[in-house]
Amino acid sequence: MKAFLMHAGRDFDLKAPLPWNAEALVQDLELDTLFDAMADGDEFLREVARVALLTGGGNDIDTMRYRQAALQDSLRNPQAVRQIYGSVVGTITGRRTRGGLMWLGNYPGAILSRSVELLEAQVAGLRELRHLCEANAGRFRSPAFSTLFEMLQRELTDEYLQTVEGHLKELKFRDGVLVSAEFGEGLKARDYVLRNALAEHRNWLQRLFGPKQEAYTFNLHPRDEAGARALSELRDRGINIAANAVAQSAEHILSFLTMLRTELAFYVGCLNAHDHLEAKQEPTVMPDPSKPDERLYRFDGLYDVCLSLRTEKRVVGNDLAADGTLLVIVTGANTGGKSTFLRSVGLAQVMMQAGMFVPATSFAANVCDAVVTHFKREEDTAMNSGKFDEELNRMDEIVGHLTSNSLVLFNESFAATNEREGSEIAGMIVDSLLRHRIKSLFVTHLYEFAHSFVGRDPKRIAFLRAERREDGTRTFRIIPGEPLRTSFGEDLYGRFFPGEPLEDDKDAA
Template sequence: MKAHLMHRDRDFDLKAKLPRNADDLVQDLELDTLFRAMAGEDKFLFEVAKVAILASVGSDAPTILYRQEALKDCIENSGVIRDVYDTVMATIEGRRTRGGLLYLGSYPSGILNHSVELLEGQMEGLQNLRALADANLSRFHSEAFTTLFNTLKEELAGDFMKDVARHLQQMKFRDGILLSATLGDGNKAKSYILRNPSAEKRSWLQRLFGPKEEAYIFQLDPRDDAGARALSELRDRGLNIAANAVAQSAEHILSFLHMLRAELAFYIGCLNLRQRLVAKGEPIAFPVPVDAGERRHHFEGLYDVCLSLSMEKRVVGNDVDAVGKVLTIVTGANTGGKSTFLRSFGLAQLMMQCGMFAPAVSFSANLCDGVFTHYKREEDSSMTSGKFDEELSRMSRIADVLAGNSLVLFNESFAATNDREGSEIAKMIVDVLLKKGIKMVFVTHLYAFAHAYVDGKSDDLMFLRAEREPDGTRTFKLVEAEPLRTSFGQDLYQAVFQDGPRKNAAA
């Protein structure tokens, strides 16, 4: 059996290779906050969330829509999905209470006994899964879950389960084993075959009134250790094939349960995240992905989901219509929400591409082959050169792996040097990427860089500016507007050196 809840035609790979820039994405977009919200204290859910989100960059639209439909089913039937997940977990955990790992390197009799015990527990768990599928199939509409539930119903039918239970009882060999062999060279036994004892048994009437069977019986002396070992070896030779077959069956079912657990874990994480956002009154929407060859970002009420998760109040959302735009330059007042907007942009893109909902009232974007971040870094002991050299080195590493349909998010890049030099370098890099058609969002205080694109503005460029009220109040909203010469640093000066002391004095 296959779960196929994440892909229509293949399993979810929990060991999938993450992008080379995965650590930068986690750091710059604060993805650990998102993973923790999905996982709670569960380390396994955390790992599934991390792999599903980071390794899904480059997913195609059919896969995204396939997962979206499955997630909608999960939202409509969250209690059922959690019951299914708990049943899978209980079945896997039950393996540990039945003696631990299979005795793959032990004697055939030990392998067989242990495997039969494991299979009995697994079949009980599968029976519970089938009962859930029977009771709830009509409530699910996605291809992923209707296929899974129908598979459970068909492959775990009542007659099949009864046959399995009967065979497992037989495999305990409470009445001893019956096997046959032929004589080989030197009168040594070979071609051991385990026989079905029930097929050889006679009814009590046949035993009472029928012809007597000839049999040769021998008994071991209680002190005959060598004979006991020989008899045990003879038994194990007969059980060897059956023991391996039963052990492989137990491992096959366990493999299915582990895969089902991993694929369900993604949706459980999504439900956990949604529960927290809805409790705050934050909107969520299922994104509309468009072809990677287009350049489209259109959204309403887009907010930084990680910021929302870390504070009690709701977060301000932004509306942008960037259809056909390759470069978006974001300028404006300090602490006006520019970096928060940039982070919300990247988070929503990653969430869309793994099949999740987006933190917005509505969201539509073109698919990307890769998502890259180039954020300013604070100088620390791990740096082997200056901040500016480190920025250039990171940009070089990004350039090595950039594909034509990538998204690059710049946050105050190349500001570690003076405005003129930083602006020149930023423009040279952006011009090259523009020629390649690589989509960019660039948050900057480099006026010379931003203004250079005002004079030659084209249809594929957009300018956004963080709003500032005349009295200096930040709305944390971005509006479509060209850059100003000032970023209102005096507001910060006033807040620190004038407003601050007055407030302290009043307190």
């Protein structure tokens, strides 16, 4: 049995290797906040969310839409999904809490005993799971959940489960074990075979009044430890094959339940995050992914989901329509929301490619081979290198992993040196990205760099600016606009030191 809730034809790999820049993505996009919201205190949900978002669905649009359909089912039926998940978790963890009898030893008798007990618990859990699926099947329309429900109803019929329970009852051997063997060389027994006892095939009247089966018997003295050990070894040889078969069956079912739990965990995590956002009346939408070789930006009301999850107030959203654009340069007032806007784009891209909803009222973009970030870092406390050297080293590593269908997000890159040198280096890097049709967003205060692209290629280059009203108020909206020479740092000075003139003003006075 297979779950197939994350991929149409294969299992979700919780141990899949993470992308080379996973740590940087988590740090720069502040993904830990989203992981925590999806986990809601459950470490297993957090791990599934972390792997699912960082590995995504690759650039496979079919996988993204497959997950989106399953997530839409989950959002329509949150209680049913949580009940199914809880049932699976209960069956798995119930097996671990049955305590000491599960770990009596590794000889055939002990293996058979604990495997039968485990299978009985699993069969009860599968029966409950099938009933939940039967009760909710009509409410789900996605290929993922429909296939799962049909498979469970087809393979876990009452007749099948009753047959399994009957076999498990027989395997407890309450009437003893019947084993046959042949004589081999030196009159040593060989070819042990586990047999069905005759009594198992006769009703109570036949057993009471029918002919008795002739057999040789002997009684073992209570203190005959060697004899008891010899009989135990004979019994174990007879049931060895059965013990292994039952143990393998139990492991097979456990493997299915574990995978089902893992794949359901992604949708439960999405429900948790959605609940947090819905409580704040923040909008969410299913994105519209397009082919990797297209160059598409189109969204309305896009906001930083992690910022929203950390604050009580709703977050300002932004709009953009830039189909065919390769480079977006964002400039403007300090603390105007530029970095927040950049993170919102990166987060939406990651969430879309994982098959999630995105924090917007509408969102469409081409899928990418990779989302790469180059954000400013703090000074190297170990003094192994300066900030500028560290920036160049990270850029060198990034270049070695880029493909033409990557998305690169720059946040105040190359600002650790002087304006002229930083602008020149940033310009050369962006020129190279443009030649290779690599999409990039660049938040910067480097006026020379930003201004050098004005008027060069309006169809492929767009300019945005953090909005600032005449009184200095920041709206945290990012609007179309070419770069200005100032970032209005004096507004911040006036906010923290009201009534105090700047040094230049004092000198002038």
